[in-house]
Amino acid sequence: MMRVSALLKWFFRLFLDFYCYIYRVLFYSSQKHRIPAIKNKILLSSAVEIADKVRTGEWKAVDVIEAHINRILEVNTLINAVVEIRKEAFRDAQRIDEMIAAQLSNSKGETVKDSILNLPLLGVPFTCKDSVGVEGMRLTCGIVRRKHVLATETAVVVSRLQTAGAILIGITNVPEYxxxxxxxxxxYGRTNNPYDLSTIPGGSSGGEAAIISSCGSVFGVGTDIGGSIRLPAFFCGIFGHKVTPGIIPTRGIFPLPDKQRECFFSIGPLCRYASDLLPILKVMSRDYIEKLPKLGEIVDLSRIDVFYMEDDYDPNKTRVDIEIRGAMMEAIRYLENAFKIRCKRFFFHKMRDSVSIWVSVMKSISDTTMANSLAENDGVNHINIYWEFIKSLFGYSKHTTSMMFMALVDAFFSKDSELIERELQKMQELKQQFSYLLGKNGIFLYPTHPETAPTHGTTVFKASNVGFVSIFNVLNTPVTQCTLGIATNGMPIGLQIVSNEYNDHLTIAVANELEKAFGGWVAPCTIDLLNTKQVINI
Structure with missing residues (x-):
């Protein structure tokens, strides 16, 4: 009977994937190579490189900010990633340039302890998603009723980055809630993937990933409770790190996760270069850095244990694409040859149930239904989620179809059902398995997603594929999404590097090594450094 059920699920999955393929053929044409060429070498620089050049006076912070805001204005009409530009960024840059000039002229080559020259992210432009508060700027989280809401405080993580010399230049788009x-x-509408405008950038940090990959921002602040850093980073060909939960304070985030959800919620960086992950994470985690005592230590990759799994073979999910699987196996062979180690294949059977495990955990810790939350934010006592879902299909609801789909899924699960109890038990068993297998020095390699970025309008039909990333939220593990280049269809591919809690240094070290071996980020456009200076006009 179980085999028949699995076979029926598999056929249904094939039908949905075929439907999505036909939908793309009928309603979407490829929109690749639409992003304007990069004409300024500043835009190709890492955060570390920019800070070094600004610190020595070789580059002016004002020029760095101007180059990136120009780039935002140039690409945003195509990708719709940035919802608000922060004009005060120029004032911040001018102040930094003045302080640097004064210190360089007076220090005679000496650097005092509290010198601005010691700031690790000096003059580096960054963005944050529209769920991370910045005092005086929009904080809508994509909700229509919050259209005119401004943040009353700046999120702790943003304040830390600014204190470290980084300059916030904009707020980026997110899905509803x-x-x-x-x-x-x-x-604000739909954000597009810079590699192909007809495909998704991922979510919920999709605006971040799209503008970073397009070189409009050097790095960004993302949040992750179900893959919201890793999926956009994967689809847009960059790096993203889901930090061990509890390391970076959530104050200033909307909606603010309650105490029960905080242990599954992470804030973390997205960036084009793996070499930027560590310095950014050190700044973000500041007061809690002692929880990551090995962060920054040199990792001997010849002494790590590497495990991997190519697919979970859940009939509800799309099979992992042959090129994604091939890229992962190539990475494994590289690690084996370069460091004389043996990578071991290990199959976690309970990973097949990743979606139901994640949904069950989220439902078990929720004090209210999504329908009640929607009604509260709409200013009404009740919302008919079935009627709103139908309205959303025809564009007559103030909510998106995906939001109403999630509300329907939430309504389907009873908080006290036997199914939830069973899935929670699976989660605990899987967590124990992971902890025992990886130990203090192990990593686990796993696909970030089974296919490259899907076409707009197909995500509801492929929702179960999110299980590849969401399972690691309920396991409380740190994860680094590592890009591995471009597939033959011109879209980015990559993998997840997972370790036990507080072993973030291991996943980042492996990501750095794989970036060196496979080239890392590949621009979604041509690069022409015979640049003509553009005029900024906000």
Whole structure:
């Protein structure tokens, strides 16, 4: 009977994937190579390189900010990633340039302890998603009713980055409530993937990934409770790190996760270069850095244990694409040959149930239903989620179809059902398995997603594929999404590097090594450094 059930699920999955393929053929044509060429070498620089050049006076912070805001204005009409530009960025840059000039002229080559020259992210432009508060700027989270809401305080993580010398230049788009794996809402519209405008950038940090990959921002602040850093980073060909939960304070985030959800919620960086992950993470985690005592230590990769799994073979999920599987196996062979280690294949059977495990955990810790939350934010006593779902299909709801789909899924699960109890038990057993297998020095390699970025409008039909990333939220593990280049269809591919809690240094070290071996980020456009200076006009 179980085999018949699995076979039926498999056929249904094939039908949905075929439907999505036909949908793309009928309603979407490829929109690749639409992003304007990169004409300024500043835009190709890492955070570390920019800080070094600004610190020595070789580059002016004002020029760095101007180059990136120009780039935002140039690409944003195509990708719709940035919802607000922070004009005060120029003032911040001018102040930094003045302080640097004064210190360089007076220090005679000496650097005092509290010198601005010691700031690790000096003059580096960054963005944050529209769920991370910045005082005086929009904080809508893609919700129509919050259209005119401004943040009353700046999130702790943003303040830390600014204190370290980084300059915030904009706020980026998110899905409604920041709760879907694509980025679209009724307030700002849809964000596009820079590699192919007809495909999704991922979510909920999709605006971040799209603008970073397009070189409009050097790095960004993302949040992750179900893959919201890793999926956009994967689809847009960059790096993203889901930090061990509890390391970076959540104050200033909307909606603020309650105490029960905080242990599954992470804030972390997205960036084009793996070499930027560590310095950014050190700044973000600041007061809690002692929880990551090995962060920054040199990792001897010849002494790590490497495990991997190519697919979970869940009939509800799309099979892992042959090129994604091939890229992962190539990475494994590289690690084996370069460091004389043996990578071991290990199959976690309970990973097949990743979606139901994640949904069950989220439901078990929720004090209210999504329908009640939607009604509260709409200013009404009750919302008919079935009627709103139908309205959303025809564009007559103030909510997106994906949001209403999630509300329907939430309504389907009873908090006290036997199914939830069973899935929670699986989660505990899987967590124990992971902890025992990886130990203090192990990593686990796993696909970030089974296919490259899907076409717009198909994510509801492929929602179960999110299980590849969401399972690690309920396991409380740190994860680094590592890009591995471009597939033959011109879209980015990559993998997840997972370790036990507080072993973030291991996943980042492996990501750095794989970036060196496979080239890392590949620009979604041509590069022409015979640049003509552009005029900024905000």
């Amino acid at each position: 920041s709760f879907w794996w694509d980025t679209e809402n009724k307030l």
